[in-house]
Amino acid sequence: MDWLQILNNSASSIISPATLAYALAALGLAVHFGYAGLLNMGIAGFMALGAYGYAIGILTFDLPWWAAALLGMAAAAVFALILGIPTLRLRGDYLAIVTIAAAEVLRLLFLTTTFDSVTGSADGLSGYHGSFRASNPIPEGTYGFGPFMYNEIGWWVRILGIIALALAALTVWRLMNSPWGRVLKGIREDEDAVRALGKNVFSYKLTALVVGGVIASVGGIVYALPSAVNPGVYVTSLTFFVYTALLLGGAATVFGPLIGSLIFWVLQTVLGNVLPAAVDAGILPFMSNIQAQTLRFILVGIALMLIVIFRPQGILGNKKELTFVK
Amino acid sequence: MSSDITPPVAREKTTGLHVGEAAPGVAKADPIIVVDGVRRTFGGLTAVDVAHLEIPRGAITALIGPNGAGKTTLFNLLTGFDKPDAGTWVFDGKSLSGVPAYKVARMGQVRTFQLTKALGLLTVLENMKLGAKGQVGERFWQSLFPFFWRKQDEKIEERAFELLKKFKLDGKSEDFAASLSGGQRKLLEMARALMSEPTLVMLDEPMAGVNPALTQSLLEHILNLKDEGMTVLFVEHDMHMVRHIADWVVVMAEGRVVAEGDPVTVMKNPAVIDAYLGAHQELDLGVVTGRYAAADADPTTDAAASGATDVDVIEEEASEESK
Known part of the structure; x- marks a missing residue:
C-alpha cells in the first residue's frame, strides 16, 4: 500500500470543495435541526436548488456568476417559504415526511426530460465556468505545499468556499448568541411555552427555515463551482450524509458542523483509499475492489448509528445536555 | 428550604367585587375578563359552555370543579391556545376572538401550564430572559448586531435576577432548567411569566405536586402578585389553598359555571358540595x-x-x- 499517497489524498480533502460544501449544508441543517428543532429531511433539495439555480442562472439567463449564485440562494429561500407556510404548523415528525417528499419532487423535476433544455435532465449541467474563471484574480500556475497543491482555479474555488463558510458561521454564531437565538432554542424545547410568553413562534420557525435553507444552498453552489451539476448527487442519501456530518460534530453548535464535515470527508477519503488498497494487497480476500468502495458507505451508516446511540450531542456538544432525558 | 418559610400572615380578602346577588354569571364591579356564550365541543362532548362569566380585576379568583369540568379548556380558550365553536370574550375592553395566543400574551395576559413547561436545555437565566417583552434583539436583523440590544439585555438580566432572588432560584441561574426539581420548575415557570410584566396571571394548578413548604411560599408569591396590582386567575384542587388566598371562587361542572361567590359561601353551596366537594368535606x-x-x-x-x-x-x- 502506498501510505504516502493515501496520507496526501486524505490531507488534501480537508479543504476540498466537497468538504466545504458539506460544512455549509450541515451548518444550515444545524439552524434547522439543532437550534430550531425542525426535523428537515430535505436538505439535499436545498443544495440542489443552489446548484441548479447557479448553473441555470449562467446557462439560461446569461447572468454573471455572482448573480447566478444569488439566484440559487433566492430559489432556496422561496422553496423554504413554500415548504414552511403550510407545514410548519405540523408536528416535527410530519415535517420530516413532508420535507423528504418535497426534496424528492424537486430532484425528479430536475431529472425529467420535460425540462431537458434548461435542466439537462439526467445529464445534468456543465460548461458554466466561463464568467467564474474569468473573475479569478489569481495568475495562472500551481501553488501550495505538500498535499495542498492546486492550480489557480482550484485555489479560487477553495478561497471563495472558505469565505462563504466563514461568513455563514459568523452569521449563525451571532444569531444563536442573541435574544433571537434564545427564542429559537426555546421553541425547540417547547413551542407552546414560548407562545405563552408572547413570541410569534410561526414567524421564528419560518425565518429559521429560510436562513438554514439559504446557507445549505450556498453549500450546493460551492459543490457545483469546480465541476458540474449532476442530478445523481442530490439524492436522499446526501441528506443522510449531511446529517452524519452534523451529528458527528454536534447539532446545536456552530463549529460542530464544520468539524463534523471535515472528519466525515477525511474518513471517507482514507477509507476510499485504504479499502481498495487492502483488497489489492490481499488483506480483504473475500471482496472485490468495487465491493470495497461500497463498504465505506456501510461504515458511514454504522458510524451514524453509533453516534446517535452513544454520543447524541456530538463531538463539540455540551456533555451536560446528555444528562437529561427528554 | 425550611428556613425560607415565613409564617403565613393573615391578609385581608378583597371584597365588594360583585354587583347584586352572587349567582353564576353575576356582574362584577370592575371585570377584567368578560366571557359571553363561549362553547367548545370535542366531537359529541361539550367541554365548555359558559353563558356569561366575569372575572374581577385586582383580585385572586379561583376556578374549581371536578376533573373534566372544562377548567383547562376554558383556560386554553381564554388565552388563544384553543378556538371556541361560538362565543365572544373580552380582555381589558378588547375582544380576543380569533386573536392568536402570542398576541394575547403581549396584551398582558400570561399563563402557566398544568404540566410545567420549563425549557429544559436553556439555563434558568435564559428561561427568565425569554419572558421579557419587546426585546430589540429578538428581531432578526437587529439580533445580528449586539450593539442594538446589549444594553436592553443587561437591564432584562438585572430584572431576571431580582425575580429569581424572590423565588429563591438565584443560586441556580446558570443551571439547565432540566436539572431543577418539579417544584422548582413550577417556581421558574411562574417567575418567567412575571418577566413579561402581565396584568392578568393565569395559573393552571400551580400547587399540583408541590410539597407543603413550597406550597406555602408559592401562596405568598401569589398573594404578592395581588399586592403588586395584578389580577390572578387560577385552577386548583387544594381547597385549603382556595380558602386561604382566593377572593372569589368560580365553580365549573360539566362545562358550565354552576356557582360563584366568595370562598366561604361557595363552599356551603349545596350545588358545589354535590358536584365537587362531596358531602363529608369537613370530616377527617x-x-x-x-x-x-x-x-x-x-x-x-x-x-x-x-x-x-x-x-x-x-x-x-x-x-x-x-x-
Missing part, C-alpha cells in the same frame, strides 16, 4: 375510619363530627352515588 377520614383518635384530627376538619360519623354510612352513600 382518618378519624372516621378509626385509624386515629378524634383528638389527633386535622385541625381544619370537624373533629367531633368525624368521631360521631359511622364509616358504613359514608360508604353506603358513596356506593349509592355511583349507581
Whole structure:
C-alpha cells in the first residue's frame, strides 16, 4: 500500500470543495435541526436548488456568476417559504415526511426530460465556468505545499468556499448568541411555552427555515463551482450524509458542523483509499475492489448509528445536555 | 428550604367585587375578563359552555370543579391556545376572538401550564430572559448586531435576577432548567411569566405536586402578585389553598359555571358540595375510619363530627352515588 499517497489524498480533502460544501449544508441543517428543532429531511433539495439555480442562472439567463449564485440562494429561500407556510404548523415528525417528499419532487423535476433544455435532465449541467474563471484574480500556475497543491482555479474555488463558510458561521454564531437565538432554542424545547410568553413562534420557525435553507444552498453552489451539476448527487442519501456530518460534530453548535464535515470527508477519503488498497494487497480476500468502495458507505451508516446511540450531542456538544432525558 | 418559610400572615380578602346577588354569571364591579356564550365541543362532548362569566380585576379568583369540568379548556380558550365553536370574550375592553395566543400574551395576559413547561436545555437565566417583552434583539436583523440590544439585555438580566432572588432560584441561574426539581420548575415557570410584566396571571394548578413548604411560599408569591396590582386567575384542587388566598371562587361542572361567590359561601353551596366537594368535606377520614383518635384530627376538619360519623354510612352513600 502506498501510505504516502493515501496520507496526501486524505490531507488534501480537508479543504476540498466537497468538504466545504458539506460544512455549509450541515451548518444550515444545524439552524434547522439543532437550534430550531425542525426535523428537515430535505436538505439535499436545498443544495440542489443552489446548484441548479447557479448553473441555470449562467446557462439560461446569461447572468454573471455572482448573480447566478444569488439566484440559487433566492430559489432556496422561496422553496423554504413554500415548504414552511403550510407545514410548519405540523408536528416535527410530519415535517420530516413532508420535507423528504418535497426534496424528492424537486430532484425528479430536475431529472425529467420535460425540462431537458434548461435542466439537462439526467445529464445534468456543465460548461458554466466561463464568467467564474474569468473573475479569478489569481495568475495562472500551481501553488501550495505538500498535499495542498492546486492550480489557480482550484485555489479560487477553495478561497471563495472558505469565505462563504466563514461568513455563514459568523452569521449563525451571532444569531444563536442573541435574544433571537434564545427564542429559537426555546421553541425547540417547547413551542407552546414560548407562545405563552408572547413570541410569534410561526414567524421564528419560518425565518429559521429560510436562513438554514439559504446557507445549505450556498453549500450546493460551492459543490457545483469546480465541476458540474449532476442530478445523481442530490439524492436522499446526501441528506443522510449531511446529517452524519452534523451529528458527528454536534447539532446545536456552530463549529460542530464544520468539524463534523471535515472528519466525515477525511474518513471517507482514507477509507476510499485504504479499502481498495487492502483488497489489492490481499488483506480483504473475500471482496472485490468495487465491493470495497461500497463498504465505506456501510461504515458511514454504522458510524451514524453509533453516534446517535452513544454520543447524541456530538463531538463539540455540551456533555451536560446528555444528562437529561427528554 | 425550611428556613425560607415565613409564617403565613393573615391578609385581608378583597371584597365588594360583585354587583347584586352572587349567582353564576353575576356582574362584577370592575371585570377584567368578560366571557359571553363561549362553547367548545370535542366531537359529541361539550367541554365548555359558559353563558356569561366575569372575572374581577385586582383580585385572586379561583376556578374549581371536578376533573373534566372544562377548567383547562376554558383556560386554553381564554388565552388563544384553543378556538371556541361560538362565543365572544373580552380582555381589558378588547375582544380576543380569533386573536392568536402570542398576541394575547403581549396584551398582558400570561399563563402557566398544568404540566410545567420549563425549557429544559436553556439555563434558568435564559428561561427568565425569554419572558421579557419587546426585546430589540429578538428581531432578526437587529439580533445580528449586539450593539442594538446589549444594553436592553443587561437591564432584562438585572430584572431576571431580582425575580429569581424572590423565588429563591438565584443560586441556580446558570443551571439547565432540566436539572431543577418539579417544584422548582413550577417556581421558574411562574417567575418567567412575571418577566413579561402581565396584568392578568393565569395559573393552571400551580400547587399540583408541590410539597407543603413550597406550597406555602408559592401562596405568598401569589398573594404578592395581588399586592403588586395584578389580577390572578387560577385552577386548583387544594381547597385549603382556595380558602386561604382566593377572593372569589368560580365553580365549573360539566362545562358550565354552576356557582360563584366568595370562598366561604361557595363552599356551603349545596350545588358545589354535590358536584365537587362531596358531602363529608369537613370530616377527617382518618378519624372516621378509626385509624386515629378524634383528638389527633386535622385541625381544619370537624373533629367531633368525624368521631360521631359511622364509616358504613359514608360508604353506603358513596356506593349509592355511583349507581
